[in-house]
Amino acid sequence: MASNSVTGFRLAGVHCGLKQEGVKDIALLVSDRPCTAAGLFTTNCVKAAPVLYNRAILAAPGATIRAVIANTGSANACTGSQGLANVRQTAVEVADAVGCEAGEVLALSTGVIGTQLPMESITSGIRALAGRLSTGGWADAANAIMTTDTRPKLASVRLPDGYTITGIAKGAGMIAPNMATMLAIIATDADVPRPLLASALKHAADSSFNRIVVDGDMSTNDTVFALANGASGVVVQDGAAFEAALAGVCAQLAQAIVRDGEGATKFVTLHVTGAPDEATARIIARQIATSPLVKTAFYGGDPNWGRVLCAAGYSGVEIDPAQMALWLLDANGAPVLQLVKGGCPTDYDEPAAIALMQAPEWGVRLDLGSGKAKTWLWTCDLSHEYVTINGHYRT
Amino acid sequence: MASNSVTGFRLAGVHCGLKQEGVKDIALLVSDRPCTAAGLFTTNCVKAAPVLYNRAILAAPGATIRAVIANTGSANACTGSQGLANVRQTAVEVADAVGCEAGEVLALSTGVIGTQLPMESITSGIRALAGRLSTGGWADAANAIMTTDTRPKLASVRLPDGYTITGIAKGAGMIAPNMATMLAIIATDADVPRPLLASALKHAADSSFNRIVVDGDMSTNDTVFALANGASGVVVQDGAAFEAALAGVCAQLAQAIVRDGEGATKFVTLHVTGAPDEATARIIARQIATSPLVKTAFYGGDPNWGRVLCAAGYSGVEIDPAQMALWLLDANGAPVLQLVKGGCPTDYDEPAAIALMQAPEWGVRLDLGSGKAKTWLWTCDLSHEYVTINGHYRT
Numbered sequence: 001m002a003s004n005s006v007t008g009f010r011l012a013g014v015h016c017g018l019k020q021e022g023v024k025d026i027a028l029l030v031s032d033r034p035c036t037a038a039g040l041f042t043t044n045c046v047k048a049a050p051v052l053y054n055r056a057i058l059a060a061p062g063a064t065i066r067a068v069i070a071n072t073g074s075a076n077a078c079t080g081s082q083g084l085a086n087v088r089q090t091a092v093e094v095a096d097a098v099g100c101e102a103g104e105v106l107a108l109s110t111g112v113i114g115t116q117l118p119m120e121s122i123t124s125g126i127r128a129l130a131g132r133l134s135t136g137g138w139a140d141a142a143n144a145i146m147t148t149d150t151r152p153k154l155a156s157v158r159l160p161d162g163y164t165i166t167g168i169a170k171g172a173g174m175i176a177p178n179m180a181t182m183l184a185i186i187a188t189d190a191d192v193p194r195p196l197l198a199s200a201l202k203h204a205a206d207s208s209f210n211r212i213v214v215d216g217d218m219s220t221n222d223t224v225f226a227l228a229n230g231a232s233g234v235v236v237q238d239g240a241a242f243e244a245a246l247a248g249v250c251a252q253l254a255q256a257i258v259r260d261g262e263g264a265t266k267f268v269t270l271h272v273t274g275a276p277d278e279a280t281a282r283i284i285a286r287q288i289a290t291s292p293l294v295k296t297a298f299y300g301g302d303p304n305w306g307r308v309l310c311a312a313g314y315s316g317v318e319i320d321p322a323q324m325a326l327w328l329l330d331a332n333g334a335p336v337l338q339l340v341k342g343g344c345p346t347d348y349d350e351p352a353a354i355a356l357m358q359a360p361e362w363g364v365r366l367d368l369g370s371g372k373a374k375t376w377l378w379t380c381d382l383s384h385e386y387v388t389i390n391g392h393y394r395t
Numbered sequence: 396m397a398s399n400s401v402t403g404f405r406l407a408g409v410h411c412g413l414k415q416e417g418v419k420d421i422a423l424l425v426s427d428r429p430c431t432a433a434g435l436f437t438t439n440c441v442k443a444a445p446v447l448y449n450r451a452i453l454a455a456p457g458a459t460i461r462a463v464i465a466n467t468g469s470a471n472a473c474t475g476s477q478g479l480a481n482v483r484q485t486a487v488e489v490a491d492a493v494g495c496e497a498g499e500v501l502a503l504s505t506g507v508i509g510t511q512l513p514m515e516s517i518t519s520g521i522r523a524l525a526g527r528l529s530t531g532g533w534a535d536a537a538n539a540i541m542t543t544d545t546r547p548k549l550a551s552v553r554l555p556d557g558y559t560i561t562g563i564a565k566g567a568g569m570i571a572p573n574m575a576t577m578l579a580i581i582a583t584d585a586d587v588p589r590p591l592l593a594s595a596l597k598h599a600a601d602s603s604f605n606r607i608v609v610d611g612d613m614s615t616n617d618t619v620f621a622l623a624n625g626a627s628g629v630v631v632q633d634g635a636a637f638e639a640a641l642a643g644v645c646a647q648l649a650q651a652i653v654r655d656g657e658g659a660t661k662f663v664t665l666h667v668t669g670a671p672d673e674a675t676a677r678i679i680a681r682q683i684a685t686s687p688l689v690k691t692a693f694y695g696g697d698p699n700w701g702r703v704l705c706a707a708g709y710s711g712v713e714i715d716p717a718q719m720a721l722w723l724l725d726a727n728g729a730p731v732l733q734l735v736k737g738g739c740p741t742d743y744d745e746p747a748a749i750a751l752m753q754a755p756e757w758g759v760r761l762d763l764g765s766g767k768a769k770t771w772l773w774t775c776d777l778s779h780e781y782v783t784i785n786g787h788y789r790t
Contacts, residue, residue: 313441
């Protein structure tokens, strides 16, 4: 059994005609026994049909899950009642193929908005998937949910207690706090009561998926699932250890999404400290991380700290510019150069700042000098390649 | 006298060493008599020294203005007390050179944040400007305030009543509603009482400068001035006609800023209609116009309407996706193709939609189907050239 396998879970990823020939485009995860399950969904008002469907499934008291199907090529968003009917039919077909109830199937979609699922391809895909399920199928499944991702995203941890947590994700564009365009499925063979699973997932997302910004766009389809089937025979007693391990897997996946952001060449950890409260710190961090001028300066490796202060200044919260300080950090978060003190530039070493920002990974800390609250997030730069990818996505 | 001249106003633009040799980089406007004046300033918390200075000047009851100096190369923002001292010194030098009080001089700066004004260059620039002032100097001044602008921005109107309104502006990047990175100076030889001038300017900005989005970044220096010197001998009686004419000049300048947005290849008028209230419509319009995915689709001429609905959906206001409709409009605002109805795509002519969006100018209307309020704004696309310009601005 591969090291990332999770007892009782089998997966597959195949090509069924949603993308060009030879590219895996549909994935299936099946548990051999019912799972407790938790889900987090996009807060976009425009919710894709599968989001509406999954929310309803998981809202049922005592709901258990046996399978998750995920297709690319179509987001099944803005597809009206036909779109919902197609999700229902997909679930029925998966249930038939793997031997469970339709109400035990969750469905994920990613791709272009406004196109109906091509049901003939989906149907043939489900048949092919059902014949290829294996406990070692995680990498195939991670491959099959990619869109503009350049590499699959998979993270796994085995705990001393004797259970495993493994997750896969897709990201690339439309990545913003409070769920990005991302799909993630995380499975464990521990026996985890649903309330614990749900709260652990929420906390884990708060320190991972909800802290990443690629372009600030939030998709119609963002979803993360956690499934626990208990097949290891280990009943989680130490909720804190489980939550920490789950958070670790989520953090690895979230970082992988930013590192593989559309066109990204830099991975930047942004800290905002010295805020009056955490909400203020978050608003400012998000404004900085979505500023095209900041992101293009990151791309150019240009220590143009003025753009960071400027973005903080227009975030809509009151700040005192004369109290601001700014540091460049190394990849481990250690301060290397202080560029700003009291709202004005220090006499810093410009070539050293440029050299640091040419590296693929570093950090920035902006201190507001007006309190003790703080936050952080992971973001990337805005490159020519981002424009190339998104200027010609469909046509 | 050139047709855009305004009686009693003389201008000049020269090179003084702030930009590369041969490029005009500093401008001066002088009125031969005191002007009533009004100003609008950036709402960024991080305000450049000249913004703080000008606000204080104009806050004085009965303040009158004789001159406006504008330098490029340095924004004089995040420059502390030295930055403010440099503005004061600049005003004193201008006053000496043109024969007025220092308190009658306004000062504008644009350029990099965090560098002090190079006062030797500024001083020599002021001397050179004072010797070259002419009533025909509007184009030179418009040239001398450009930064990444590719062309000067000048608009003028002569009213039947016998007075003229002429304005110049700079824009290019950091353009967002509620003032962009823009500087604008608008002058009239009408005699306009200060309260009327201030309210007319505010209304004019609301339908022009406050409706433009290039990249959504709001600068530390945004400023627009209106000056009225009464030299035509015409006392404005018809406030509505004056306001309409001023609004027309502002609209021309604002449109010119978007058309010349950094790297812009498309000029898009975005209408949001059917909103429960205007505030909601504005929030949604701004979210759409700042979405990198929407802007790159505009760049590619890709009728990817899903990204527009998606951006509307994550704007933070409640909307019902099933009520949404979307049209492509021609350059005159007439509907050409309906792409979305009831939240789902129509059977529209895709090649026709692509053809329309390849044009340099067109529009989009998103109807929310939930009220009668509406808004509009002018925006542009996000291109490779934007990234090139801003990835390498300073270095």
